Amino acid sequence: MIDERFAKGVSWIHQLDPRLKVIITVLMAVVIATGNNLVMLTQALILALLLLLSAGLDFRLVLKRILIINFFIFFIWFMLPFTYGGTTLFQLGPLTASREGVFYALRITLRSNAVMLIIITLIATSTISALMHALRYLYLPEKLVYLLFLIYRYLHVLGREFKKLNNSILLRGFKSRTGIHSYKTYAYLIGMLFIKSYERSQRVYEAMLCRGFKGKFYIMDDFAVSFYDYIFLITGLLAVAWFILLEKGVVF
Amino acid sequence: MHISEGVLSVPVLASGIALTAAGVTIGLKKMKDQDIPKIAVVSSALFIASLIHIPLGPTSVHLILNGVGGILLGWQIFPSYLLILLLQAILLQYGGLTVLGVNTIIFALPGLISWLLFKTTAGKSEKLDGIMAFICGSLAVLLSGILLAFSLMLTGESWLEVAKLALLAHLPVMVIEGIVSYFCLLFIKKVKPELLGGM
Known part of the structure; x- marks a missing residue:
């Protein structure tokens, strides 16, 4: 149900230091998501697409994810041009679409897609375990990292548990319908999921205590910043600076 | 429903991050080491529950359950949702990074309110607990909807x-x-009352 599909790969992006990838992604996301300049946003999207291509990811899966992201975007194209106000572009019955509204919707589309593509290529190409270590290096509170580690671990356990419970209700002839009986069954299923995994977590915690666990999250990955990482970092920072210049209207 | 990347204005994004930081800090302050496995399990269950589609007439909706999550976790609902949403952004590309703050508030704040509300009458009687569970569960979703609409309108x-x-x-x-x-x-409550803590 939940797997790191994009993390399996051998491209140069997969081999970059996750700490640098996190830093560059956050900077890019902030600059792009708050930007208004159409030239900057278009260039950002092109950069994101180039990165995506060079990461060599499963094309169909990427397409599927992009479709999900654009579901909401698709919906706003039917609303915003008509509610934004400004100079009239065309009329549709009683509704007036404005030029500014169309540009506004376009900006949102560019921003959203560019940032999400960068997240896919730079973040989702690292394993969660590597990202957790990277976040610890970047001073995320220890408890938060430890919690993230456990949540991710239990996602798989609970995913399997859910499948088991779901199969067992299906074997007993459960058909999912609109009605109290269905809702009640789902409620009990989720309740059971909570309880079963709670008991398991207690056992695991006791086992960890027995092995001397002190609530510390030790860093096991030894990241090493290579020559290529420096090139990536410098290029990334230059790209961010370029986007800021474009946004501020210093160039063009 | 998650707000996508690039939709909200800068002040809205910034206030979301500030509020989330405050909530997460309080949550982490109150978090004891032995609570962490429970928080992790409840968070994962919330993640899984959000993938379950429940039929509603001709379509289906997916569960949120931030009311139940809040009642089980209290203040810990903030770190919990922050990490759930971070994982959803990385693994499934729902939501995003700059909207993490706003999205956390949208889900976690109603959860916290449900908890505060549920606490006032918890354990008085079976019937009352049931009614409160219904009210808190639906109130949390309503508040999430209102917060979502509010951040769009701002x-x-x-x-x-x-x-x-x-x-x-x-x-x-x-x-x-x-x-x-x-x-x-x-x-x-019937099968494992310890999960509800002192209630």
Whole structure:
């Protein structure tokens, strides 16, 4: 149900230091998501697409994810041009679409897609375990990292548990319908999921205590910043600076 | 429903991050080491529950259960949702990074309010607990809808219609969440009351 599909790969992006990838992604996301300049946003999207291509990811899966992201975007194209106000572009019955509204919707589309593509290529190409270590290096509170580690671990356990419970209700002839009986069954299923995994977590915690666990999250990955990482970092920072210049209207 | 990347205005994003930081800090302060496995399990269950589609007439909706989550976790609902949403952004590309703050508030704050509300009458009687579970479950979804609509409206006047539709879409989910929360909490209370903590 939940797997790191994009993390399996051998491209140069997969081999970059996750700490640098996190830093560059956050900077890019902030600059792009708050930007208004159409030239900057278009260039950002092109950069994101180039990165995506060079990461060599499963094309169909990427397409599927992009479709999900654009579901909401698709919906706003039917609303915003008509509610934004400004100079009239065309009329549709009683509704007036404005030029500014169309540009506004376009900006949102560019921003959203560019940032999400960068997240896919730079973040989702690292394993969660590597990202957790990277976040610890970047001073995320220890408890938060430890919690993230456990949540991710239990996602798989609970995913399997859910499948088991779901199969067992299906074997007993459960058909999912609109009605109290269905809702009640789902409620009990989720309740059971909570309880079963709670008991398991207690056992695991006791086992960890027995092995001397002190609530510390030790860093096991030894990241090493290579020559290529420096090139990536410098290029990334230059790209961010370029986007800021474009946004501020210093160039063009 | 998660707000996508690049939709909200800068002040809205910034306030979301500030509020989330405050909530997470309080949550982490109150977090004891032995609570962490429980928080992790409840968070994962919330993640899994959000992938379950429940039929509603011709379509289906997915569960949120932030009311139940809040009642089980209290203040820890903030770190919990922050990490759930971070994982969803990385693994499934739902939501995003800059909207992490706003999205966390949208889900976690109603959860916290449900908890505060549920606490006032918890354990007085079976019937009352059931009614409160229904109210808290549906209230949490309603509040999430309102917060979502509110953050869109703060971004710009042109979002008013979208915000109205988004809020409207939460109303049927509200009823389902209320029913599921009712059965779910009574079930947990019967089978494993320790999960509800001191209640």
